[in-house]
Amino acid sequence: xxxxxxxxxPARTSWVESAVGHPDFPIQNLPHGxxxxxxxxxxxxxxxxxxxxDVASATAAGLFEGETLTAAQAAAGETLNPWLALSPAExxxxxxxxxxxxxxTDQTEAVRPHLVASSKVRLHLPARIGDYTDFYAGIHHAxxxxxxxxxxxxxxxxxxxxxxxxxxxxxxxxxxxxPVLRPHGQTLTPGVExxxxxxxxxxxxxxxxxxxxxxxxxxxxxxxxxEAGRHIAGLCLLNDWSARDLQAWEYQPLGxxxxxxxxxxxxxxxxxxxxxxxxxIAQPQRPxxxxxxxxxxxxxxxxxxGAFALxxxxxxxxxxxxxxxxxxxxxxxxxxTNLYWTLAQLVTHHASNGCNLNPGxxxxxxxxxxxxxxxxxxxxxxxRGGQNPIRLPNGETRTFLESGDEIIxxxxxxxxxxxxxxxxxxxxxxx
Amino acid sequence: xxxxxxxxxPARTSWVESAVGHPDFPIQNLPHGxxxxxxxxxxxxxxxxxxxxDVASATAAGLFEGETLTAAQAAAGETLNPWLALSPAExxxxxxxxxxxxxxTDQTEAVRPHLVASSKVRLHLPARIGDYTDFYAGIHHAxxxxxxxxxxxxxxxxxxxxxxxxxxxxxxxxxxxxPVLRPHGQTLTPGVExxxxxxxxxxxxxxxxxxxxxxxxxxxxxxxxxEAGRHIAGLCLLNDWSARDLQAWEYQPLGxxxxxxxxxxxxxxxxxxxxxxxxxIAQPQRPxxxxxxxxxxxxxxxxxxGAFALxxxxxxxxxxxxxxxxxxxxxxxxxxTNLYWTLAQLVTHHASNGCNLNPGxxxxxxxxxxxxxxxxxxxxxxxRGGQNPIRLPNGETRTFLESGDEIIxxxxxxxxxxxxxxxxxxxxxxx
Numbered sequence: 001x002x003x004x005x006x007x008x009x010p011a012r013t014s015w016v017e018s019a020v021g022h023p024d025f026p027i028q029n030l031p032h033g034x035x036x037x038x039x040x041x042x043x044x045x046x047x048x049x050x051x052x053x054d055v056a057s058a059t060a061a062g063l064f065e066g067e068t069l070t071a072a073q074a075a076a077g078e079t080l081n082p083w084l085a086l087s088p089a090e091x092x093x094x095x096x097x098x099x100x101x102x103x104x105t106d107q108t109e110a111v112r113p114h115l116v117a118s119s120k121v122r123l124h125l126p127a128r129i130g131d132y133t134d135f136y137a138g139i140h141h142a143x144x145x146x147x148x149x150x151x152x153x154x155x156x157x158x159x160x161x162x163x164x165x166x167x168x169x170x171x172x173x174x175x176x177x178x179p180v181l182r183p184h185g186q187t188l189t190p191g192v193e194x195x196x197x198x199x200x201x202x203x204x205x206x207x208x209x210x211x212x213x214x215x216x217x218x219x220x221x222x223x224x225x226x227e228a229g230r231h232i233a234g235l236c237l238l239n240d241w242s243a244r245d246l247q248a249w250e251y252q253p254l255g256x257x258x259x260x261x262x263x264x265x266x267x268x269x270x271x272x273x274x275x276x277x278x279x280x281i282a283q284p285q286r287p288x289x290x291x292x293x294x295x296x297x298x299x300x301x302x303x304x305x306g307a308f309a310l311x312x313x314x315x316x317x318x319x320x321x322x323x324x325x326x327x328x329x330x331x332x333x334x335x336x337t338n339l340y341w342t343l344a345q346l347v348t349h350h351a352s353n354g355c356n357l358n359p360g361x362x363x364x365x366x367x368x369x370x371x372x373x374x375x376x377x378x379x380x381x382x383x384r385g386g387q388n389p390i391r392l393p394n395g396e397t398r399t400f401l402e403s404g405d406e407i408i409x410x411x412x413x414x415x416x417x418x419x420x421x422x423x424x425x426x427x428x429x430x431x
Numbered sequence: 432x433x434x435x436x437x438x439x440x441p442a443r444t445s446w447v448e449s450a451v452g453h454p455d456f457p458i459q460n461l462p463h464g465x466x467x468x469x470x471x472x473x474x475x476x477x478x479x480x481x482x483x484x485d486v487a488s489a490t491a492a493g494l495f496e497g498e499t500l501t502a503a504q505a506a507a508g509e510t511l512n513p514w515l516a517l518s519p520a521e522x523x524x525x526x527x528x529x530x531x532x533x534x535x536t537d538q539t540e541a542v543r544p545h546l547v548a549s550s551k552v553r554l555h556l557p558a559r560i561g562d563y564t565d566f567y568a569g570i571h572h573a574x575x576x577x578x579x580x581x582x583x584x585x586x587x588x589x590x591x592x593x594x595x596x597x598x599x600x601x602x603x604x605x606x607x608x609x610p611v612l613r614p615h616g617q618t619l620t621p622g623v624e625x626x627x628x629x630x631x632x633x634x635x636x637x638x639x640x641x642x643x644x645x646x647x648x649x650x651x652x653x654x655x656x657x658e659a660g661r662h663i664a665g666l667c668l669l670n671d672w673s674a675r676d677l678q679a680w681e682y683q684p685l686g687x688x689x690x691x692x693x694x695x696x697x698x699x700x701x702x703x704x705x706x707x708x709x710x711x712i713a714q715p716q717r718p719x720x721x722x723x724x725x726x727x728x729x730x731x732x733x734x735x736x737g738a739f740a741l742x743x744x745x746x747x748x749x750x751x752x753x754x755x756x757x758x759x760x761x762x763x764x765x766x767x768t769n770l771y772w773t774l775a776q777l778v779t780h781h782a783s784n785g786c787n788l789n790p791g792x793x794x795x796x797x798x799x800x801x802x803x804x805x806x807x808x809x810x811x812x813x814x815r816g817g818q819n820p821i822r823l824p825n826g827e828t829r830t831f832l833e834s835g836d837e838i839i840x841x842x843x844x845x846x847x848x849x850x851x852x853x854x855x856x857x858x859x860x861x862x
Contacts, residue, residue, distance in 0.1 A: 131602050136685060156683050161626050162617050166685040167598035167692065171562050171787050172650055181651045183784035186593050186725065195592050197725045197783070219603055219694070220612045246784065252587050254567060254597040255686025258784040261598065263650070294617065294628045352628070353614035353677065353689040356602050 003277050005092075007099040010419045014102045016115070019049030023412075024422030028278075030098050031234070031269035031424070032075055032083060035121040042124050044076045044083070047269055047424065048102050051115040058101075058114040068097040080126045080270065084214050084233050084359035088273065091214075091233065095274050123268035125175045126236075127212065127360035132173055132264070133350060134208075134240060134364035135165040139340035141367040144381040160291050163341045163349045165366075168240075169261035173362060175268040176424075179431040182403070183262040185246035200243035202386060203401040203430065206367040207314045207377035207409055209336060210238035210266050211343055213361040214273075223351040225299040228344035231357065234270035237312075237409045237426035238364050241265065244380055244400070266362070267409070267426035278418040280305040283342050296352060297345050306342030309415045311335055312368055314377065318396055319404035328408055329392050331382065334375020336411075338368050405430050434708050436523075438530040441850050445533045447546070450480030454843075455853030459709075461529050462665070462700035462855070463506055463514060466552040473555050475507045475514070478700055478855065479533050482546040489532075489545040499528040511557045511701065515645050515664050515790035519704065522645070522664065526705050554699035556606045557667075558643065558791035563604055563695070564781060565639075565671060565795035566596040570771035572637075572798035575812040591722050594772045594780045596797075599671075600692035604793060606699040607855075610862040613834070614693040616677035631674035633817060634832040634861065637798040638745045638808035638840055640767060641669035641697050642774055644792040645704075654782040656730040659775035662788065665701035668743075668840045668857035669795050672696065675811055675831070697793070698840070698857035709849040711736040714773050727783055728776050737773030740846045742766055743799055745808065749827055750835035759839055760823050762813065765806020767842075769799050836861050 006012065007028065013020050014027040025031065025047040035052055036042040045052040056076035058064070064072040071094035074082035083091070101107045136142055139159070146154030158164065182203055186195045214233030217223050223231060240260060247259030283306045292298065312335070315328040341349075346365070351357055367377040376382040379400055382390055389397040401407070409426040437443065438459065444451050445458040456462065456478040466483055467473040476483040487507035489495070495503040502525035505513035514522070532538045567573055570590075577585030589595065613634055617626045645664030648654050654662060671691060678690030714737045723729065743766070746759040772780075777796070782788055798808035807813040810831055813821055820828040832838070840857040 131600055133688075158619075158626075158680055158683065162681050164681070164685055165688050167600055167688070169562055169598055169786060170601070171789055171792075174650070181785050184653070185784045188589075194722065195589075195725065197727050219605070222615070243784070249589055250593050250595070251684075251686075252589065253682075253686070254595055255682075255684070257564075257596050257598070258780075258786065261786045262784045291625065294626065296628050349689075353616045353674070353693045354612050355600060355689065355692045358602055361602075 005096065007095055007274070008278050008418065010417060012099065012103050014048055015105050015108045016049045016051055016102060018051065022049045024424050025049055026419050026421065027099060027103050028419045029271060029275050029421040030095055031271045031275065032080055033126050033269045034078070034080060034124040036124070037116065037121050042078050044080060046098055047118070050118050052118055052121060053098070053102070054114045054116055058111065061110070061114065063101060063110065064097060067093045079128045081128055081360045084127055084212060087215060088230055091272060092274050095272065123175055125173065125266070126268060126270050129170040129173055129362045130358045130360050132168040132170040132362045133165050134168045134366065135163055135346050136366040137163060137339045137341040137346060138366045138368040138377065140338050140371045141369040141377055141381065144369055144376065148385045161293065163346050165350070166255045168264065168364065172261055173264045173266060176265055176426045176428070178265060178428060180241060180263055180428040181431050183243050183246065183258070185243060185258050186249055187245040188249045195249060200245055201400065202244035204242045204244050204379045205314060205407050206240035206242055207312055208238040208240055208367055209365045210236040211346070211363040211365065212236065212270050213357050213363065214359055216358040216361070217351050217356055219356040220354045221351065222354065223348050225297060225302055225344055225348045228347040229273070231347050232273055232343055234272040235276065236270060237267040237411050237423045239265040239407060239409055239426055239428060240364055240367070265426060265428045267423045269424045271421065271423055275421060276308060276413065279309045279413040279415050281307050281309050283307045284337050297348060299344065302342050302344045306344055307337045307339070309413060311412045313410045315408045316398070317406040317408065318392065320396060321392070321394060324394065326394065332370070332375040332377065334368065334370040336368055338370060339365055401430050403430050436527065438526055438705070439709050439849065441848060443530065443534050445479055446536050446539045447480045447482055447533060449482065453480045455855050456480055457850050457852065458530060458534055459850045460702065460706050460852040461526055462702045462706065463511055463557065464700045465509070465511060465555040465557050467555070468547065468552050473509050475511060477529055478549070481549050483549055483552060484529070484533070485545045485547055489542065492541070492545065494532060494541065495528060498524045510559045512559055512791045515558055515643060518646065519661055522703060523705050526703065554606055556604065556697070557699060557701050560601040560604055560793045561789045561791050563599040563601040563793045564596050565599045565797065566594055566777050567797040568594060568770045568772040568777060569797045569799040569808065571769050571802045572800040572808055572812065575800055575807065579816045592724065594777050596781070597686045599695065599795065603692055604695045604697060607696060607857045607859070609694070609696060609859060611672060611694055611859040612862050614674050614677065614689070616674060616689050617680055618676040619680045626680060631676055632831065633675035635673045635675050635810045636745060636838050637671035637673055638743055639669040639671055639798055640796045641667040642777070642794040642796065643667065643701050644788050644794065645790055647789040647792070648782050648787055650787040651785045652782065653785065654779050656728060656733055656775055656779045659778040660704070662778050663704055663774055665703040666707065667701060668698040668842050668854045670696040670838060670840055670857055670859060671795055671798070696857055696859045698854045700855045702852065702854055706852060707739060707844065710740045710844040710846050712738050712740050714738045715768050728779060730775065733773050733775045737775055738768045738770070740844060742843045744841045746839045747829070748837040748839065749823065749833070751827060752825060755825065757825065763801070763806040763808065765799065765801040767799055769801060770796055832861050834861050
């Protein structure tokens with residue numbers, strides 16, 4: 001069952017010139033977000049090249065009707081929660097209309113007045129997040145980190161049976177660009193008996209994908225694995241900033257708390273499930289000897305197309321590099337197929353006990369790393385717990401983040417015969 | 432600095448007859464909640480005896496003016512979030528006006544039309560919960576549970592230094608009376624290598640206090656310990672239903688997840704910080720040898736009045752008891768002074784890394800237990816991990832909860848020279 005349509009056609013181009021060949025936002029992407037111009041209230045927009053379609057303004061001008069009018073109204077307000085509550089069919093209808101409006105040159109005159117330059121706006125969190133859950137599905141991250149503490153037995157016995165996750169803090173999820181204040185907290189210096197309170201000295205990143213929940217499920221209901229995809233409205237990049245010294249001291253026995261909840265940064269555009277369609281690939285086969293998941297987590301169709309042809313990247317720009325006019329340095333680059341569980345498995349597991357999900361809930365996948373150093377999603381892994389500093393091209397070294405360092409996450413979707421898409425920026429600078 | 436006023440006067444009585452001698456809601460309590468009558472939208476109310484003052488209706492009738500009008504409007508809507516955002520002074524002004532209206536017999540005629548019988552309404556969650564955090568501050572619970580796993584060393588090294596907490600699920604917090612569906616999930620039978628998926632067989636309760644956050648703090652700000660009390664609007668009872676078999680298998684290394692997030696029940700009335708004033712007592716002295724907390728967590732004034740003269744109780748009613756017309760059986764009863772940290776310490780710690788708090792956030796204290804079996808807040812403790820079933824008066828036994836069992840939590844505030852107050856019901860029946 002292919003869900004490809006004319007909106008994925010690589011031959012389709014936008015009359016918005018900057019969209020043609022745009023690394024992130026060609027006409028095949030059309031991600032939704034929330035923006036505002038100075039002095040205006042936040043409102044829904046759709047990214048196209050270097051411009052943003054003001055959905056409210058386009059709606060008021062009569063550019064949508066029938067089913068697409070309802071959907072456009074849901075995508076026009078101060079948050080995208082109403083759009084997230086739409087059915088996939090309603091989202092798809094809106095996408096087809098948006099694609100037509102922005103590619104059909106007959107529409108140029110009618111649509112152009114509703115386009116705003118991205119450089120003139122501020123981007124916001126796309127939705128009011130009801131609950132934020134962070135998983136631990138990046139298996140190489142789990143192994144790399146587990147090895148620091150248990151060299152002979154890095155993975156715990158439950159890892160390959162149950163998608164490990166925990167609840168994060170919804171209130172401190174922010175959009176790209178929000179300053180990163182170094183958190184204070186309790187830490188215990190090794191060899192000392194009494195903790196001290198002060199600024200974290202082991203501030204780290206975690207490169208993850210964020211999953212925006214679309215239609216939810218009621219308390220007491222579950223989501224069968226073959227229906228889980230219907231509940232995912234789209235994806236973003238997510239940086240789960242982590243204070244490793246706070247984490248080491250606080251996390252037993254109930255998990256991370258203040259080490260994580262001071263800030264989580266997401267890329268502000270929701271790259272829709274529909275835009276992701278051409279980039280679906282098979283979930284990597286489990287190594288021989290790995291247990292087959294329990295039936296509630298297994299669906300052949302999901303295994304056949306539950307992963308994405310998506311390359312993720314983290315990069316750093318230090319104050320010295322910035323002053324010298326240098327470009328950022330790539331810390332790691334690797335495929336999103338390094339997730340042990342599909343997104344459908346995460347959603348189904350989350351609701352498997354009757355926990356309700358709501359439109360606007362956010363799931364993090366957990367840090368996505370490669371088995372080697374080429375694509376570590378955290379400095380903890382790359383520096384072996386802070387033991388091996390990394391050397392930057394200008395001679396600087398880093399174990400953890402220093403003041404003024406900027407971290408930039410990027411994600412790039414590519415598949416033969418289709419136009420490549422990106423997520424836009426996910427960045428934050430240590431204040 | 433006493434914050435007592437005429438609203439705490441034990442000689443003051445209400446002209447609402449059922450309020451006189453009411454175990455929970457005499458005129459000295461005046462808790463806020465959200466209720467509706469069949470066919471009506473939910474709205475703010477104040478409990479007085481067996482009646483509820485309809486705040487919107489009383490406001491429309493002109494019973495409030497000036498400062499108390501603004502505060503009453505904030506307490507009148509579909510959720511109490513606007514009331515939670517008020518300053519303590521605004522809350523106090525409204526309380527004084529409510530107390531006058533409901534005690535002054537000259538007001539009877541004007542106020543009576545706005546009173547509704549509690550028996551005719553449905554009570555709702557009092558606020559939209561932005562984030563729910565659960566702490567682990569009941570030290571005897573931590574010891575009792577820790578002893579099951581580490582008999583010689585039940586408390587982890589961080590326990591007496593850092594208030595342990597984790598994020599819970601906000602979407603599945605419900606008001607008293609909501610049915611408790613037995614969650615399904617993965618469990619690992621001891622001695623077996625492969626988990627199975629099915630209904631939990633070790634469904635348990637956790638008796639806690641819930642803390643409703645009033646005015647919040649911005650991202651990056653902290654809350655000094657001497658100001659923490661200002662951010663607490665009131666308390667409720669909280670039952671953190673727990674599936675012990677799911678928990679044992681899933682919780683390493685990131686803490687409880689599906690074992691907890693299927694349901695959390697709270698008593699629907701917010702017993703205000705102002706109503707609690709006469710029941711403040713000194714936090715029990717730490718045993719000799721316990722570390723003194725770091726300065727950010729220590730305030731002499733908080734230690735002098737940071738605990739409450741509050742007795743908590745959990746009780747069970749089985750289907751056989753119900754059929755036989757028997758009353759519920761008390762599982763445990765004990766003082767809330769069994770918390771190792773004050774509520775102010777929990778709030779200050781939560782914000783100590785810059786995490787923002789918002790009006791309507793909910794904190795759980797963690798299970799409150801006695802050192803012995805007289806007041807265990809969970810069956811896990813009372814049955815020694817399910818090894819020693821408890822015997823009910825009718826000869827039935829229980830290790831964990833069975834279908835049809837009802838759990839009733841109660842809390843009673845009492846202090847010499849003051850009228851005792853209660854929290855109202857916090858109950859749930861296993862479906």
